[in-house]
Amino acid sequence: MSLSDVSRPAKPEAVFDRDAEWDALVTFAGDTRPDPGLGVVSGRLRQGKTHLLKALTEALGGFRFGVQQAARAESLRRLGDELARYTDTAPPGPPPRWEDAVDTLLALGERGRPVPVVLDEFPDLVRQSPELPAALHSAYRRLRETGRDNRTRLLLSGSSLPVMHRLFGAAAPLHGLADLELALRPLDFRQAARFWGIDDPRLALLVHSVVGGTPAYRHYVAGDAPSGPDDFDTWVCGTVLDPRTPLFLESHHLLQEGTDHWDRALCHSALAAIATGCRTQGEIAECLGTPLTDASHCLALLQTNGLLYGEPDAFRPHLVRLRIAEPLLAFEHAAVRPQRSALEQQGSGEVWRRARPVFDSAVVGPHFAQVCRDWVMDFAGPAVFGAHPATAAQGSLPDPEQPAGPDVGADVVVRGRADARPGPLLSVGVARWDEVMDLHHLEHIRRLLVLLAARGEDVTHTRPACYSGVGFTHALHAAEAEGQVVLVGLDRLYQDGSSAATATTRSARR
Known part of the structure; x- marks a missing residue:
């Protein structure tokens, strides 16, 4: 009772x-x-x-x-x-x-x-x-x-x-x-936008790339939120880069409280390596110039304290990638930490002018891809990809045409439910934060599907998907109307989930 x-x-x-x-x-x-x-x-x-x-x-x-x-x-x-x-x-x-x-x-x-x-x-x-x-x-x-x-x-x-x-x-x-x-988990990206009182989806994602969904951080800046997209840079300079606000040293406090008395210097360096592109234990150890055992101990400590997540590759489950759980830590270690000494001598505006390109490429781009994966799991619904998503992860394969080159990758790989084995491949997608997407992105996905089919993956019902922070060309919209691709922009990410599912169903019928 x-x-x-x-x-x-x-x-x-x-x-x-x-x-x-x-x-x-x-x-x-x-x-x-x-x-x-x-x-x-x-x-x-x-x-x-x-x-x-x-x-x-x-x-x-x-x-x-x-x-x-x-x-x-x-x-x-x-x-x-x-x-x-x-x-x-x-x-x-x-x-x-x-x-x-x-x-x-x-x-x-x-x-x-x-x-x-x-x-x-x-x-x-x-x-x-x-x-x-x-x-x-x-x-x-x-x-x-x-x-x-x-x-x-x-x-x-x-x-x-x-x-x-x-x-x-x-x-x-x-x-x-x-x-x-x-x-009790952080607010999701939609909840965070409402909490900060932000209606513009691009601005909402930029702010989320800095402070994530941690409710306390709005109180740390006395409720100050950017008034619009043009105010974002000023807001960053007056909050997270302002030594007078608690947010200025919050990333250091998080690490201090989360790692107790272990080697915090190594933990900071490990986070910096991850924030700037290293994703596996071996890559991080090589970047730090430290034995793999020491790096593994450090990374395990960060994971145990909820500051890192380890996620298996969608195509090669033995390959585990690490990502920083708290956006503020990624923001600090990619964009701000290299400029800390300059902040003591120069104004935050000049420092941010130099750090902003790094923020856009190393912070917002990966964060946007993660938000797209979160959207798949929390809001997409079964109509979008033909079934309930069970996982949404990154995936990559070696390129047979360029064995020594980079892998062929996808940012949002969606699988359905299955027992004790990889689930059915519902969708393969790429995410581009600051790039208008065109048919060549769709061709990239189709080529990856061919590689997957050659490895024995069933791609019969796999839906290509493109996720963009700035939009899509008319040609790609035409492909969507013919049911060839799922398009997800910022408006769709931040709108009602049922509306998104309905819109996809309508596109598939055309």
Whole structure:
């Protein structure tokens, strides 16, 4: 049982989007079963976990303890004081042990109604008190074995992804106790455009190439957003390149908080290598001039902390490419980091004038391709490619005509669902951010399809696709009208998904 629709609290206006997350939290926190519940909320820094959980406890009259980096005794003392204020009782003194503190927290749910109790940034408590997970496990086991009526809905949140995985992963003792496991991810590119109040799709993608979908970053610049495409350069100079804003050093803070005390210099260099075109472990190690084992350790650390993603090639699954998960880190390490010393001596406008070409080629171009892949997975719908997409990835093959030359590649390779093998090839596409696309792009895709067919790939129903940030020629539009190619421009990326599917269906019928 759960809260009725009448008593179910509406999401506060101060919480942007996050409708599904709010519904999941309210359902968990309002569950009226007479058993204690345990929920886990994880996600990288700055995604709004605290904001969301604070809104939840305020809406349902719950208790939230915001963990700080402190000694064990100080945390227990603070918890005792805050519990006393919450229950409106005289402070009994700090709990002597975490076993006692856990019992006191769980006792909040013995008043006949569900009570959400939040320990925010739980990993910091575990670092102070390694015995805490065992104390929680024992307390829950006792309550469930005795069958005592207890309706505490304990929510443990954390930004340290390695610690959260260690505590709540599939093999962890607390994993089996969790009734809810909620991951708070960055806003997608459409949500981010609405959050920043940007209607122009080209401007929205440029801003997303800098700050991504992390909600906190708009607050870091006091809500300042570019007023139009012509204002973008001025906005960059006055925000992310301005030492007076928190965004100026945010990329360094992300790496410092995500890598703890490991070799941050090597991590910075690894991110710089990836941001400027190196994608595999071997390429990165060669660029850094470091043994592959050291590079692999560094890259694994970045992946574990959610700062890197590893994605298999769509045509050669053994080839894994790495990409930076946080756009701000890619922006910093490709465009800004080489200019950091100049920023101390020159104005941001002059520095940005030199960095802008690098930003356009090394940052926005790859980011646009990634947004196109995200669009396929989140918005395209089955009508666009003939079935539900299961994966959207980059793909490349050696060129038999130029064995020593670059591979023949595709930016958006869409596969359908399949069991334990590569799914059916639904689409092969190329993405060009600043290039009007023409029939020669379609011919490139057709040549790649011939190569794939020669390797035994079934391309009978594969749909060529062109993705462009500036548009398509009349000849390519004519090919679309004949059902030869799927065209996706910025307007389509940012418009309603059902409209996109309908438009494709209409084109196929012509």
